Amino acid sequence: MAIEVFAPAKINLTLHVTGQRPDGYHLLDSLVVFADIGDTIRVVPAAALSLEIDGPEAVGLAAEPDNLVLRAARLLAPEQGAAITLTKRLPVASGIGGGSADAAATLRALAQLRGVALPAPEQVLALGADVPGCLGSAPVRMRGIGERLDPVPPLPAMDIVLVNPRVAVSTPTVFKSLATRDNPPMQPVLPHWQDLSDFTGWLDRQRNDLTAPAIVQQPVIADVLTALRDVGALFAAMSGSGATCFGLFPPGAMPDRTYPTLSLRHPDWWIAQGKIL
Numbered sequence: 001m002a003i004e005v006f007a008p009a010k011i012n013l014t015l016h017v018t019g020q021r022p023d024g025y026h027l028l029d030s031l032v033v034f035a036d037i038g039d040t041i042r043v044v045p046a047a048a049l050s051l052e053i054d055g056p057e058a059v060g061l062a063a064e065p066d067n068l069v070l071r072a073a074r075l076l077a078p079e080q081g082a083a084i085t086l087t088k089r090l091p092v093a094s095g096i097g098g099g100s101a102d103a104a105a106t107l108r109a110l111a112q113l114r115g116v117a118l119p120a121p122e123q124v125l126a127l128g129a130d131v132p133g134c135l136g137s138a139p140v141r142m143r144g145i146g147e148r149l150d151p152v153p154p155l156p157a158m159d160i161v162l163v164n165p166r167v168a169v170s171t172p173t174v175f176k177s178l179a180t181r182d183n184p185p186m187q188p189v190l191p192h193w194q195d196l197s198d199f200t201g202w203l204d205r206q207r208n209d210l211t212a213p214a215i216v217q218q219p220v221i222a223d224v225l226t227a228l229r230d231v232g233a234l235f236a237a238m239s240g241s242g243a244t245c246f247g248l249f250p251p252g253a254m255p256d257r258t259y260p261t262l263s264l265r266h267p268d269w270w271i272a273q274g275k276i277l
């Protein structure tokens with residue numbers, strides 16, 4: 001029996017850095033969504049634990065014991081085997097939580113295969129701050145360092161374009177170079193957005209506090225944001241610690257030429273288009 005689970009890209013539509021814990025981890029307030037663009041995890045029963053990686057982004061990643069897929073499998077059951085295949089489509093270390101999504105999908109696939117419960121969010125936090133949020137793969141307000149998850153009002157339907165300029169950004173370096181760490185959070189109660197224009201108008205008044213330090217590390221991120229606005233995105237911003245940026249479009253109205261225009265102008269960039277889940 002094989003079980004296949006999709007590992008959707010995580011997008012931080014907002015990312016407010018509101019403080020820092022004594023252990024150095026930062027306190028966040030983030031509106032997180034997921035897209036129908038992602039990796040796939042396939043598990044089959046086996047005596048030993050193994051990982052094979054294929055797919056267009058496999059070159060960026062080794063099937064080492066510290067791969068988040070294997071770490072997730074060991075967290076669920078240190079002694080149990082499984083043959084796991086990761087089809088890697090999301091660029092590595094790009095701010096869209098690829099490793100966290102893979103870890104969460106591995107936990108879901110193995111729990112289903114073995115008929116056991118998923119571990120609690122606090123347990124999976126050890127795999128990465130984004131893993132608890134990725135376990136749900138539904139829109140969520142993420143606080144604490146990633147472990148405090150609250151439901152959000154219904155979001156309007158929207159399409160998304162993800163663009164990565166093929167530069168890696170180090171998450172710890174971006175956090176370390178923040179100018180201020182005690183920035184205001186989002187409002188205590190999120191509004192009930194009327195429609196997409198109301199929602200993107202609200203997003204315009206929010207922030208990703210990691211954008212400025214990420215642009216210092218990789219100035220090309222500013223060009224990606226300009227390129228997304230140039231092809232008509234209603235809203236464009238960076239996700240996580242970058243370098244991937246996203247553009248939001250009305251559902252079904254994303255012009256057929258968005259992808260070709262961007263890839264003609266920037267043949268070296270990774271570009272994907274899809275829907276918010």
Ligand SMILES: C[C@](O)(CO)[C@H](O)COP(=O)(O)OP(=O)(O)OC[C@H]1O[C@@H](n2ccc(N)nc2=O)[C@H](O)[C@@H]1O
Nearest residue numbers: 012024025026100128129130131145171172175240241
């Ligand atoms: C920036 C975000 O992508 C927003 O969703 C996440 O908070 C990062 O999640 P992640 O990649 O799963 O992060 P982890 O692997 O747990 O942490 C990588 C490094 O980022 C820094 N880090 C991460 C999360 C956090 N809340 N505060 C931090 O300061 C720490 O230096 C940490 O060593």
Ligand SMILES: Nc1ncnc2c1ncn2[C@@H]1O[C@H](COP(=O)(O)OP(=O)(O)OP(=O)(O)O)[C@@H](O)[C@H]1O
Nearest residue numbers: 067068092093094095096097098099100102130240
């Ligand atoms: N299955 C995996 N997929 C991607 N990266 C992995 C995986 N396993 C381990 N890693 C390591 O984790 C690090 C972060 O990769 P990831 O793609 O999750 O970053 P990210 O997209 O910036 O995540 P985030 O948005 O959560 O900060 C990389 O340095 C990578 O080598």
